[in-house]
Amino acid sequence: MATRRFPPALSLPRHFLCGSTAFSSMRDTKAIARTANIAQHMSAAPSRAASSAATSPVTAHMDASVQYLSEGSTRVIQLNRERAINALNQDMINRIRASLEEIKKSPNAATVLLRGVGRGLCAGGDIMDIVLNADKKSKEERQEAVRFFQTEIEADYAIATLADASAELGRPKWYISYMDGISFGGGIGLSIHAPFRVSTERTLASMPETAIGYFPDVGVTSHFARMDGQTGMYLALTGERLNGADTYLLGLATHFVRSNLLEELARRLADMPLDQVTDANVVNACIDEFASDPYASDAENGEELARNSRFLGDRRIALDYAFGRASVEQIFAALGEIAAAKPDADAVKTLATRGLSPIPDMVKQFAAETLETLKTRSPRSLKVTFKAMRMAREMTLEEVMHQCMHIATVLTDLSVGRDFYVGVMHMLQKDPATGKRRTGHAAWNPATLEEVDDALLDALFFKNADSAHKAGLQLSIPKLANVPLSTNARDERKKRTAQLRGLGPLHWEPQHNQFALPSEAECAALAGGFHPAAGSYVQSNSEMILTLMQHKHDKPSLRLKVEDWQRRMDLMRK
Structure with missing residues (x-):
């Protein structure tokens, strides 16, 4: 298993580079010296x-x-x-x-x-x-x-x-x-x-x-x-x-x-x-x-971008609930219940415990539009994607790459399903009757989620090559020349387990995506005292933001993101 290791992100002041003067009292002399050297x-x-x-x-x-x-x-x-x-x-x-x-x-x-x-x-x-x-x-x-x-x-x-x-x-x-x-x-x-x-x-x-x-x-x-x-x-x-x-x-x-x-x-x-x-x-x-901060009040359309984002505030609460269901069918059902907002529906009752009572109109509209979008997608593709996503969290990148090669081969083999061909033709070819781009969705087969054979889907997509060929696959699954296969070597298994376990309740992986805004998994690790920057101490909301802003160099949009996460967590605890 190849492990991509970048050096730890420096908890250094950005003022040497960007003019920020925040948290100057929290800087240590070694960090200042090193940052000055970088700037020089x-x-x-x-x-x-x-x-x-x-x-x-x-x-x-x-x-x-x-x-x-x-x-x-x-x-x-x-x-x-x-x-x-x-x-x-x-x-x-x-x-x-x-x-x-x-x-x-x-x-x-x-x-x-x-x-x-x-x-x-x-x-x-x-x-x-x-x-x-x-x-x-x-x-x-x-x-x-x-x-x-x-x-x-x-x-x-x-x-x-x-x-x-x-x-x-x-x-x-x-x-x-x-x-x-x-x-x-x-x-x-x-x-x-x-x-x-x-x-x-x-x-x-x-x-x-x-x-x-x-x-x-x-x-x-x-x-x-x-x-x-x-x-x-x-x-x-x-x-x-x-x-x-x-x-x-x-x-x-x-x-x-x-x-x-x-x-x-x-x-x-x-x-x-x-x-x-x-x-x-x-x-x-x-x-x-x-x-720069795209959501800043002085940025072009900054406040409007924050207000309309599906990934902040009430819409995000509904999104997490609906797309956290145990199957694609349940996702459809949850979105339908949120859109209808009937008080006795399971989704409505659950969202009430998360601070959404009554469900705002913009959340109902979001759910209805999302459900209509999903209804236009290939049912088989939705089920394959759902399972691949669930599995990917417990896999290394190398394992995911090999799985991608397997799934791509099956979808390209039109002898076991033609949705890929039908979908591309529907999207890229004009309707001969009108001479214009087609509207609606392709003629998927199977046409509904209920018609997808889950056992056949598993045999074709998510077991080994022998299983796929027995289920009807005709094409050969290529070997990826530069992507190593997992082994049962003890040291590798230990490294893999530690990497996937991560830190904190949401399994934060410190080496993953470390130059981006802090993930919510990182925030949860920090809040629970699992983050190296916390020194094993549980931190309050205000302490978390100060620590992360120092750790992430006062990164633009950080406060907006972390405060939104804290608000949603506080609503769930009430």
């Missing part, structure tokens, strides 16, 4: 490898679908299919893998920047070719459709392990993704496993796979399963789109930076001296300089 190094003259701020193309052909550029100590992977919003095809995946291999070995690279030209980072995979291959008669051609997912998963795992793999060759490389504009599907896969992910006011993020009869793949369930409350389950099942503020709030992005500052941030990253960027905290501090 970041402003110092760059090393020879980073001496030129100009872009020098390594593979920068104007018509290349992926451009590989060198900017000082930064290597830029630029997706360059503007008319397709940089949708990924096999050639692009191959080029990304080749770029990562070159970067991993380079002695002159310190950071890797992923970005896209035009309207977004990446609109996902170029799925039309995939499903057309999947529908061919030749088994060899159908197997080729699966190869795209194999190489995509391998590329995403290479991103997840880049820092460790490059460190073994002499210098860790820190990967930063600019999730500016549209970031769907495969674009999320190219970003979510990176230590640094930047959203902007232009960001539109989504994993919309259940709408096309597929599922959230490329290891995304590993991250979604560790998100706050049931927000990950909500996103996985509905495929709803997130703005840049909520992408940051939920931890899908580690920083929020205004889009007009991205170029300056890129230049600052490129100018960072090679010998100082072995520490991820230096990169984090650099990005922090440009970060």
